[in-house]
Amino acid sequence: MKQIPYWLDTAPPLPDRSGKDLPESADVVVIGGGLTGLSTAYHAAGKGADVVLVEKDKVGSGASGRNGSMCTQGITIGVGEARKRYGQERARELYDAFREAVDVVEELTQKEQIDCDFNRSGRLGVAYKPQHFESMKATQRDLAENFDHETTLLSRADLRTELGSDFYHGALLDPLSAGLHVGKYVHGLAEAAERAGARIHERNAATGLTRLPGGGFLVETLRGTIRARQVMAATDAYTDRAMPWFRKRLINVGSFVVVTEPLGEERARELIPNARLVVDSKNIGHYVRLTPDHRLAFGGRARFAPSNPASDVRSGDVLKRELTEIFPQLADIRIDYVWGGNVGFSWDRMPHAGEENGLYYSMGYCGHGVQMASYMGRAIAEVMDGHPEANPLRGLGFPKVPVPFYNGTAWFLPFGGAYYKAKDRLR
Ligand SMILES: Cc1cc2nc3c(=O)[nH]c(=O)nc-3n(C[C@H](O)[C@H](O)[C@H](O)COP(=O)(O)OP(=O)(O)OC[C@H]3O[C@@H](n4cnc5c(N)ncnc54)[C@H](O)[C@@H]3O)c2cc1C
Structure with missing residues (x-):
């Protein structure tokens, strides 16, 4: 079993972008080489800015190369909650911004x-409890009437045409969500950013930021200091102590994925005939999808634990057990890959982007970052170019996690996790 993300293992090999000397100055320095940083670098360079991106490790080594590879429709907090909070x-x-984000990836x-x-294979939101299916009926009406978004309800019997499992009580099918191979996407976006003129410096962490009196920043890195007119923080759940303001606002949640051995096209199609992205309605939910080479990728929070090699293996065992509850026919299946990563959550479960004390940022995508990071990179490049109205998240603030002395170590997660897991068990 390999303990690396399937997506990075099956993408073309990355060039080595480390060991380069840093220039003395740049118009824009982007900190972080995930989808947010790469998209910002690509779009800012496309506007003619001289862009340098510094990445602590390799591009895609954070959440962007470790995720479920799904661009799913819908706002993080759901439309009902969004209306209640914001009107x-x-x-x-x-909602439209989240929808447009998938278009941006395409x-x-x-x-x-x-x-x-990239394939608009559609998202199947599956109901874990009968009452979840009832609320899906209301959501379908709300989406059609108020958000101009047509979805299809599937009863438990109808669901059999979409899923080789009797585990769920029905589903809501959104046709616009897309799957992709995120390893190839991250690589392609890095190359596109370089073609646009951005310079990527890997294995070079930013270690400190000093705001300059006349405007701009000095960015200290492991390979020297660079002066920048504008700086973009694109570090999401991997934000380190170099940027403490964000760490007080982000909750990093460990999330894990297993990928099976190749199943062959026929067997894969018996499980998910139309290659939908399947996301369940539990509090501590799961998602399952096919890979381009007919394996099954199955992800979820499994355990409320950080990702490290030993923890990933334990989480993989939990996921394998949960996978076979849903698909008993896979009891003997071999798991070829297991890995974990950090998902960046905000306290209000919305992504946040803007400017803090001269520093631009976008982060806290709460599990919707594949499309939103790509989209927000474009938006922030516009904002840095003098168009603040391009930020769809403007005005949302970025609330601190209201836990005394919180500095980014979410010691309280196992307690909250145990509560929600218990609620899920009451079926
Ligand atoms: C297991 C898992 C499954 C997920 N599934 C999905 C999904 O299916 N769909 C979806 O939309 N979202 C999903 N997500 C969330 C999504 O992957 C993220 O929201 C998104 O990738 C965030 O991109 P980013 O560029 O902002 O951050 P990241 O990709 O995490 O990049 C941040 C980068 O910053 C670098 N960095 C940190 N500090 C420094 C520093 N001081 N100097 C230089 N570099 C630094 C890190 O090394 C890292 O590479 C998932 C996440 C995980 C972990």
Whole structure:
């Protein structure tokens, strides 16, 4: 069993972008080489800015190379909660931003010819409890009437045409969500950013930031100091002590994925005939999808523990057990990959982006970052170019985690996790 993300293992080998001397200055320094940072670098360089991106490790080594590879429709907090908090008009604007984010990924892959298996295969939201299916009925009406988004309800019997499992009580099918191969996408976006003129420096962490009196920043890195007119923090759940303001606002949640041995096309199609992205309605939920080479990828929070090699193996065992509860026919299946990563959550479960004390940022995507990071990179490049209205998340603030002395270590997660897991067990 390999303990590396399937997506990075099956993407073309990455060039080595480390060991380069840092220039003395740049218009824009981007900190972090995930989808947020790469998209910001690509779009800012495309506007003619001189861009340097510094990445602590390799591009895609954070959450961007470790995720479920799904661009799913929908706002993180759900449309009902969005309306309650922000009113219908603002909720609709935000919903549209999440929807447009998937379009941005599609446009980027087409424009830059990134061959990454982008496919609008649709998202199947499956009901874990009968009452979840009842609330899906209301959501379907709400989406159609107030958000101009047509979805299809599937009864438990109908669901048999979409899923080789009797585990769920029905589903809501969204046709616009897309799957892709995120390893190939991250690589392609890094290459596109370089073609646009951005310079990527890997294995070079930013270690400190000093705001300059006349504007701009000095960015200290492991390989020297660079002066920048503008700086973008794109470090999400991997934000380290170099940027403590964000660490007080982010909760990093360990999340894990297993990928089976290749199943062959026929067997794979028996499990998910139309290759949907399947996401369940539990509090501590799961998702399952096929890979381009007919394996099954199955992910979820499994345990409330950080990701490290030993923890990933334990989480993989939990996921394998949960996978076979849903698909008993896979009891003998071999797991070929297991890995984990950090998902960046905010206290209010919304992503946040803007400017803090001169420093631009976008983070806290709460599990919707594949598309939102790509989209927000474009938006922040516009904001840095003098168009603050391009930020769809403007005005949302970025609330601190209201736990005394909180500095980014979420010691309380196992307690909250145990509560929600117990609620899930009451079926
Ligand atoms: C297991 C898992 C499954 C997920 N599934 C999905 C999914 O299916 N769909 C979806 O939309 N989202 C999913 N997500 C979330 C999504 O992957 C993230 O929201 C998204 O990748 C965030 O991108 P990013 O570029 O902001 O951050 P990251 O990709 O985490 O990149 C941040 C980078 O910053 C670097 N960095 C940190 N500190 C420094 C420093 N001081 N100097 C230089 N570099 C630094 C890190 O090394 C890292 O590479 C999942 C996440 C995980 C972990």
